[in-house]
Amino acid sequence: MSQPLWQKDGVRIDEGIMRFLAGDDVLLDREFFLHDIAASKAHVEGLARIGVVSADEAAALARELDALAEDFRAGRFVLDEHYEDGHSAIEARLTERLGDTGRRVHTGRSRNDQILVATRLWLKERLEALETHCRAIAQVCLDRAAQPALPLPGYTHLQRAVVSSTAMWFAGFAEGFIDDALRARQTRAWIDANPLGTAAGYGVNLPLDREHVTAALGFARMQVSPVCAQLSRGKFELAALEALSSAMLDLRRLAWDLSLFTTAEFGFVALPAEYTTGSSIMPNKRNPDVVELLRASYAPVAGARTAIEQLLSLPSGYQRDLQFSKGALVAGMRHGLMALALVPDLLARMSWNEAAMRAAIEPSMYATDVAIEQAAAGVPFRDAYRAAAQAAASAGAGRTPEASLAARVSPGAAADLRLDELRARLGRLDG
Structure with a gap:
């Protein structure tokens, strides 16, 4: 050395x-x-x-x-x-x-403000990548939501509940990832502050041209107080990981759905062959390993966030403990972004099994429709609810999934997905 x-x-x-x-x-x-x-x-x-x-x-x-x-x-x-x-x-x-x-x-500088500014520039790049991945996922979801909707059982408590649709499923994740993209952008704007020139946290006896350096490095503003610059180490990294965690939570729920929907018991979804692997001993198996690891990918990001958070029980000023934040930050951001990058192609190429989804829609899933129709006709809702509950087994008589979905006219529901509104929201991120 x-x-x-x-x-x-x-x-x-x-x-x-x-x-x-x-x-x-x-x-x-x-x-x-x-x-x-x-x-x-x-x-x-x-x-x-x-x-x-x-x-x-x-x-x-x-x-x-x-x-x-x-x-x-x-x-x-x-x-x-x-x-x-x-x-x-x-x-x-x-x-x-x-x-x-x-x-x-x-x-006029210290290794303290050197690592602060290098990390800040690195984080800005990673948050831009996070926004890009989330926007790409949202776009695929919107594209697929615009395709002819197929009936899909809607679940609560993992029990069959009401008739839903593939379009509603995709629209839901589209909006979630639009929000995640916005959060990535807002976090990037929040940390877009130049700490270079704060030295070891107390400034130096030179009239450093910090305004020029801020502009030269493309920062939106200067982090004025040297003390604040030191206090921000770890805190800004946590903010970036929290933005990533938001997207990873949505990814975890999406992957959970696909994990269930690809089982023989559900049979709703078929994955592209590249996203599955074989068993080392059972010749009959194709396993959704990629989806399972996508589901697990929240854990490394959450672990990185926890590791940095545990370092921050510190007084003001630089402490060497903060060196350990780098490994957690790099590992968490790298894994999360790598996972998100796989999702657009997976969602674009997965296929629905319409027959299996229709077969899973049972008569009782129309009971809510019956109750609300009665309430709309003037029957007190609790009376309509009880009557529909008593006749749940026959609620589907003469009904079809398509009719149920067409009647769901509340904003955002199957008959009024408001995809144009979601596209406009995604489009505003281009500005």
Whole structure:
């Protein structure tokens, strides 16, 4: 490992302690490295604007930072255990190439605001990806909801309840994922604040041009207070994971439905072959493993959120505990986004078994229709309810699923899905 930035003369570094301190930090920093480089370049521009580095020095530093980014992308520079972390790797590379000019890059900043800004830029990208995935899922659901509706049993308490439809099922998840996309966008706007220039949490005795750096990095605003910038570490990560968790909760319920609907007992849905696997011992089996793992994918995201939350029982100012937030954040965001990316194709290609769904609609499922029709005709609802309950077994006489669905005219119900309204809501996210 290269010499730590904080190394003092006469202090021996114990290798075991150093391994514990570093942990997987340098490997995790691969996620943030390009953002760290971009922030370093903007920081150099800011230093040049206040005369701390010359124009020639700034140009040389920018040139070498660009070269480092390109080398990293191409695999010519590997961020590994030779370095304590990504921040020290950047400074080591610049010093190797530029000597004392390279050592000037850290003027006016700390590793604290370096990781804050790199993580913030990374989170903005991940929240944009989250919004994109949720919008794609919602669009597929809207497209399929617009297709001719098939009767589908509606369940409460996992018991057959009323007649529903495939269009209602898709419309319900469409609206849920539209809301999830909006939440991702709102969370991204909330965390879109530049912490670079707050140093270790108390500012520095330089007139840093933080406004320029904020604009150069594409942030909507500057995080003004250095103390607040430190307090936001972990809190902003939690907000991003909470936005992801919202989508994963909807995905978990969707996957639960598909898990049930693909069983032989239901038989409502057939999955594309690529989304199933075979048994290692039972030749007759095709298992919905992808759907089951989609159902389970909320757990890693929730675990990441809990891990970070448990770190935040801290006083103000930076504490080294926060280093452990990186691993949880990266793992949770990576898994959740990977799971969501699979969903649009799955929903576009799954197929319904109309015969099985019709066979599962029994006469008693029309009892609610009967009660409401009687109430609409002037019978007190409780009287109509009791009469329909007593005659539930014969409630379906002369009735069809199509007629039941056509009569469901309340806004959002089967006869008035309001898909145009949902499309407009999704379309507003394009603006």
